[in-house]
Amino acid sequence: MNPADLYGLGLRGDEPGLVLREADGRTGPVPIATWLGPLTPADHDVLARAAAPVLDVGCGPGRHVVALARRGVFATGVDVSPVAVEVARARGARVIHASVFAAIPGAGTWGTALLLDGNIGIGGQPVRLLARLRALLRPGGEILAELDAPGTASRTASVRLEGAGGVSEWFPWARVGVDGIHAQAPLAGLRVTETWEGAGRWFARLAAAR
Template sequence: MKPWYEQSFGSDYMLVYKHRNWEEANKEVGKMIGWLQLPKKARVLDIGCGMGRHALAMARSGYAVTGTDLSPVLLEEAKFHDEEGQVNWVPGDMRELPFEAGSFDATVNLFTSFGYFSLEDDNIHVLRQIRKVLRPEGSFLIDFLNPVHVAQTLVPRSERIDEETGLHILEERSILNGWVQKEITVYDPRKREEQRQYLERVRLYQRDWFERNLALCSLGLEKLYGNYDGSAYEQEASPRMIMTGRAL
């Protein structure tokens, strides 16, 4: 059986997450540019770019952007939105990025596109790959969930109806053995027997895990933000752990 991340990021993923806002991506990119101190035309790699919202926003802000993702469905959607061909879209696995060493001035990894893999070394190897593709002193940004906040605020069950298709989307969330997971069921209530089910799982890595393994991978952590508004990270209150730093 394929691992969850090869099954879940397809056409139904775009339905489940269609509420994610392209305008918000523009605002978030504006913040990131300031945090990473990127000069115009900097070479930026968006790792796990998905449907391309942030990659396109960065390209429109004057950067030379490459977006890479394992999902061919999501990459096709990204290309559809990139009418002017502003981004270089490249299929790839974040554990073995298909780029030469030192190819980029900056990398970004957004919306918890990290911690997917069952083998601990696979997740650490993603950090090694980030270091590989960065030039010396190149910048990185990793946007991860705050595990303490997740444990405090997790909503076990929610259901909604997609107005355009009439499909029901049921999401059931839990924390088990160091993972946060979401079981997603998409179904037409008139055809309940044809329901489609997906699983999403992310390791609940704490701040000290990142501090330790970033250092081991020659990535220097410089700033830790708690959200895209630029607020300082607070373990109990912040919804995110947004880490920025440089290649050593």
């Protein structure tokens, strides 16, 4: 099954117990309820740093895009899941149904790119993803990324989604720790300007290297 399709079933409530399994057997829950729920103080703290216009990469059901719009900040989400796009638009979010590696409107003009909820893992190649976002940003634009806790080794794994009604195809996914981003960022032409922790979650602000 296509991962986006199984993820969509989770968003619709038809697969409430989705898990993410790595090829080595490790598993973890897919926090659908969190993504459909209200923002936390840590989310608000990140969004307070976002300068318009904002591109939310892998926006899912759009909670960050909606929250930014309520702040008066122009924001657009991008996601490959048709169900996520449908849900996000129903909640009032402006969303593009596409891969971030495809043509994105406004290339070179975005003020901030968001990589929250582990989305630095998209595509399994963090440096490629970060370089792509750097190309989408305007001069002086920034990336706000959510990362794993200190001490987490940066790695790429084959993963799949599993639910009661199906199992997805394997796909590549990356993990990057907050300390590891200092090695990854320069390879994408970026520098780390800030790292912080909020309620057990870790984040970094990245800007183009001087």
